[in-house]
Amino acid sequence: VKTIIVLGSSRSDGNTRALVDNLAESYSADILDLNQFHIQAYCYSGKYNDDFKNVMQTLLNYERIFLATPMYWYSASGTMKIFLDRWCDLLTTEKSYGRMLRGKHTGLLATGHDLEPPACFEQMFSLTFEYLGMKYDGMKYISHHTSLMHIQPKATINTLSH
Numbered sequence: 001v002k003t004i005i006v007l008g009s010s011r012s013d014g015n016t017r018a019l020v021d022n023l024a025e026s027y028s029a030d031i032l033d034l035n036q037f038h039i040q041a042y043c044y045s046g047k048y049n050d051d052f053k054n055v056m057q058t059l060l061n062y063e064r065i066f067l068a069t070p071m072y073w074y075s076a077s078g079t080m081k082i083f084l085d086r087w088c089d090l091l092t093t094e095k096s097y098g099r100m101l102r103g104k105h106t107g108l109l110a111t112g113h114d115l116e117p118p119a120c121f122e123q124m125f126s127l128t129f130e131y132l133g134m135k136y137d138g139m140k141y142i143s144h145h146t147s148l149m150h151i152q153p154k155a156t157i158n159t160l161s162h
């Protein structure tokens with residue numbers, strides 16, 4: 001399955017990137033780093049001058065779209081949330097794109113300090129995917145204990161199917 005992983009982290013070379021690099025190989029996936037694009041926060045006027053449409057056009061070439069985010073305050077990173085908020089455009093001004101997302105496979109890749117994320121962390125994604133008619137394949141979450149001087153994966157919750 002042609003797969004792309006969208007990385008949304010405050011750093012492009014951090015823990016989430018390490019997880020993404022690790023999985024990209026086994027899924028033969030391409031990587032799109034949101035930090036390399038200018039995406040404006042959702043605006044009710046619908047007037048934007050940014051890269052959102054280009055990013056979506058790229059994503060629609062793939063059958064499976066994984067979103068990768070660190071857990072920041074039990075939630076998606078700000079970078080990822082700004083991107084997700086813009087998916088509202090897919091229900092209004094860019095409906096054709098929204099229709100093309102239907103039936104695509106998707107999944108969540110995440111890192112955090114806690115051994116397990118709270119249910120709400122995964123739900124904000126799974127419910128959004130469901131709303132858009134996408135097929136959610138599950139989450140892969142890796143915990144890093146910052147009390148250790150070096151970063152070590154401590155636990156892996158792996159429900160993501162290949």
Ligand SMILES: Cc1cc2nc3c(=O)[nH]c(=O)nc-3n(C[C@H](O)[C@H](O)[C@H](O)COP(=O)(O)O)c2cc1C
Binds near residue numbers: 111
């Ligand atoms: C702003 C911020 C908020 C965070 N909030 C949480 C949190 O709520 N729960 C948690 O387990 N880890 C939290 N962390 C730790 C990160 O999730 C963890 O270090 C993650 O692997 C960082 O990934 P990155 O290198 O891609 O940013 C937070 C880190 C930052 C910078």
